[in-house]
Amino acid sequence: MNWKFWQKNKNAEPKKKKSKTREWTDAIIFAVVAATIIRVFFIEAYTIPSGSMEKSLLVGDFLFVSKVNYGARIPMTPVAFPFSHHTLPFTATTKAYWDGVQWKYRRLPGLQDIKRNDVVVFNFPEGDTVALDAQDDNYYRMVARSSWQEVNTTHPITSRPVDKRENFIKRCIAISGDTISMKNGIANVNGKNEPLKNTGMMPYRIQFTNTEIQTKPLEEIGFVTNDMQQESADTYLANASFEMITELKKLGIVKSATMLAAPEAQEPSSVFPYDKNRKWNIDNFGPIVVPKKGWTVQLDSNTMPLYYRSIRTYEGNKVEKKGNDWYINDKIATSYTFKMNYYWMMGDNRHNSADSRIWGFVPEDHIVGKALFIWMSFDSNGSWFSKIRWSRIFKGIN
Structure with missing residues (x-):
């Protein structure tokens, strides 16, 4: 037994040098695993x-x-x-x-x-x-x-x-x-309006003071002039942010700029x-409570359309309606407690x-x-x- 194992054994055979192919293979494997x-x-x-x-x-x-x-x-x-x-x-x-x-x-x-x-x-x-x-x-x-x-x-x-x-x-x-x-078109979270700020786009109807408009000033503000739709001789429909409309008005070339939201459904x-019992559309809907882990919702005809998919598909439960009663995993249920945040x-x-x-x-x-x-x-x-x-x-x- 070699008690001086830390010392190099002069009689030991030198390690066989890896081939270039082996070196490249090892390097690629390491790179793939690390990445x-x-x-x-x-x-x-x-x-x-x-x-x-x-x-x-x-x-x-x-x-x-x-x-x-x-x-x-x-x-x-x-x-x-x-x-x-x-x-x-x-x-x-x-x-x-x-x-x-x-x-x-x-x-x-x-x-x-x-x-x-x-x-x-x-x-x-x-x-x-x-x-x-x-x-x-x-x-x-x-x-x-x-x-x-x-x-x-x-x-x-x-x-x-x-x-x-x-x-x-x-x-x-x-x-x-x-x-x-x-x-x-204005989102409201927990009773507070949350309009888009410094970002985001909404459709606007813009009436200009002149039928001939210069595209360069509009493009400098951020408008994509190729996507603007002409509605009449001096009126166009365009996507814009609130800040873009503010800058546009400063140019003194518009009579009006009105945000277009879908009317109440x-x-x-x-x-x-x-x-079918809710008259909602993309700009008018709610209120909706976003499920939270540990939150318990009462199951009825008002809540089930909102939460059925989360209970069944996302949280993996068997959900059935028998008569006027709801069954979750073959047990009658009047409420459900969520397992995940949404x-x-x-x-x-x-x-x-x-x-x-x-x-x-x-x-x-x-x-x-x-x-x-x-x-x-x-x-x-x-x-x-x-x-x-x-x-x-x-x-x-x-």
Whole structure:
């Protein structure tokens, strides 16, 4: 036995040097593992594909999303192809994961809770689809065509795993326990109006003082003149923020600028929860209490349209109605206590956003992370170096 094991054995054979192929293989494996750990537990890059968050986030913005702020979610579908979401690269339908292994929802401790007005990335709740023909492949379209109760009681639900559904980004307007409503396009949270400030877009009818308008001053303020719709010789419809309208009025070239909100609905609800007893639309709805972990709701004809989907689909209970009574997991129930926190998400571009007004609450197990800052931004309408929006690089998101 060698008692001086710390000393180099002169008689030992020298270690065989790794081949170049082996060195490269080891380096690639290490890089993939390290990058995967960073992507899953710390920070991940995303891109903005639509205009639903304008003017806060623009199409072509590339941003970093923190998994640390709210606590990293332990992968619920752990067996997956590296750096892919739900389909393999260069394919349209080939799954990039194996759902034979599914873990329960768990989340590491975070630096903070989700706050109102945080910009949040989450898995799309509408990822649950009804197992019907191609025309009726969507839960919410089915509800709009018939009724929430008919769809929920007669059609099976199929879906991707939660963490493999599409990633969406919206602003959190109301957190769990809040009461949210909207009147004439202005959100109200817990009895206080929350108009869009320094961000967000709404449609306006703008009447100019002259039939000939100069586009350059408008574009300098932020208007996309190509998207403005001419209604009459001197009147246009345009998306704008409150601040843009304020600057426009300072130019002295407008007679009036009126925000256009949908009038109060006279027909059954065209938004969540698609209840025929509620006359709601995208600009007028509520009040709705956002479920909070530990909150108990009484189950009746008024509350069930709002919370049925959360109780059954998101929290995994068997829910049935027999006569006038509701049964949860085969036991008669007059109330239900929620197991998770939920959130109400809306886009800043209010009339160009499919959000909680369409598909309801976002459960906490769908939360991916907090949007931190923009690291690159491309304007597809620009040319050469003007394609890069230099002013947006490393811009914080708020």
